[in-house]
Amino acid sequence: MIMMRGIVHKYKRANIDTDVIIPGPYLKIHDHQELAKHAMEGLDPQFSAKVGQGDFLVTGSNFGCGSSREHAPIALSYAGIKAILAPSFARIFYRNAVDGGYLLPIEIEESTVDKISDKDEVEIDIKHNRIVNLTINESYSMKPFPELIAKIVEAGGLMNYKI
């Protein structure tokens, strides 16, 4: 988990909410693979077809606002997304992503969002809090994880974490 490399899918707008990440009618579904097929359906119906395993999202601020549905990080993770780079996250989405061990919510500057383009290949170095854009050979900083979050990430989720 220290070093990850993937292709970026960029959705620049802010406030991408849980109703578009996984719409309400799918809340009754608890099969992770089935949820993955409907990830981001409210915003981009082609999403699950175009995302590969280990890819990243780059997006605007307050990603994941709205509902507490853990279906949201589950659908994205099982669709292939392993990290989301955004200026900020809604609090329950952030907790669910980390505590469930589904994907990494990584906080970056607003200006970094502008510098990364759709389809860029990016490397995330958690240990050194660096993001390298391999496509245009640039490097950016990321906000370090708080101590407890880093430990939960390392444990692979809260269920495996020992106080």
Add this chain to the structure above:
Amino acid sequence: MTITEKILARASSKPTVVPGDVIFTRIDKVMMHDVSGPGVIKVFNEWEKKGKTLERIWDPNRVWVTEDHFVPAADIVSAQNIITLSNWTKKFGIKKHFKYGMGQYGICHTLSHEEALVLPGEVYVGGDSHTNTTGALGAFAAGLGHTDIAYILMNGQIWFKVPETMMFKLMGKKPDYVMAKDIILKIIGDVGTDGANYKTMQFSGSAIKQLGMDERLTLTNMTTEAGAKNGIIEPDAITDAYLRKRTDTQYFPVLGDIDAEFSETHTYEIDKLEPIVAKPFSPGNVSAARELQGVEIDKAYIGSCTGAKLQDLRLAANVLKGKKVKIRTEVLPAAQSIFMEAMREGLLNVFLEAGAVIGPPTCGACCGAHMGVLGKNEICVSTTNRNFPGRMGHVESQTYLASPIVVAASALTGKITDPRDVAN
């Protein structure tokens, strides 16, 4: 310390906490429903695949379970989820499982206060984002996901980052045509849908003292829509009177210190407020109802934890009494107890005679689940709390959020309507 800081300090056995501290906090009460419950069970199923076994849960008496999102069972998948949930609560000895069609049941947040399941000073978490609602009783109440609830069911505690508190002072006398919904929509419009992210929204001031519990609950309910971790109101005589009607259980209220520090203080003069509507597609996209009076709508929805409490139904019925609706209108009381009281008070007659259809207590179309979802291009004015694209149905439907009296007034005209413009 603020009330939130004092509750969190007490529950984590610390003399003091300050915003930013990361603490493990003991949990007093936990809730999950027919969406988050099966999600929590799924977390345990995946965990057990790693060779672990859940033999018992931490404290079955501190857990309650509701059936609200997809009930009465909307389809076969929903029916199966409810069977899964019922088997699980039976296996782990959870007695407070509010089943539909078996007496009192309803929307989880509504039951939390109707049944006094949470008391002042407690730390309460639920598997639903609008768990914030219950903070109106003077408890710390926050929404969590499935993994966090599963962890609490094993360990009785969870981590929190102590939030900063934003203080909202509501001053003056509330006009009759203004409801708490207008106040909170105005606030969300001002601070934005991420304006309180990770923070507490606390409400106080002379106007709070005039608001009954049902109205206070609307304020805290929609703190979620500003991103808040929790919403809270310090318990007072109104809180105590409300609880004493529902429980004999002793409780230990917490109040903030006189010198408590707030990250921001916002003051609102409520007597100057007008009815407010949030336009598609954000609860922060607000206008005065009168500015939208030409907007034609297809449907009026009076339902949800936000807008179908007893007081909501009373005030909506007051607008509809003796009149006929011009558009499709649906009324879904938020709990069986409210449904029954509405019947006793004659409110159901008012709704039926006006032409509305009455549905059972359910989250229903609020989250696009069932019972009146919207089709393509349909436009709804609703007492609910959220209007993101696709929230109540088709991704190209539209929802305007408003108070129950604005929704009722709009039902009479077929257009967004300020209740002052249909007054008798």
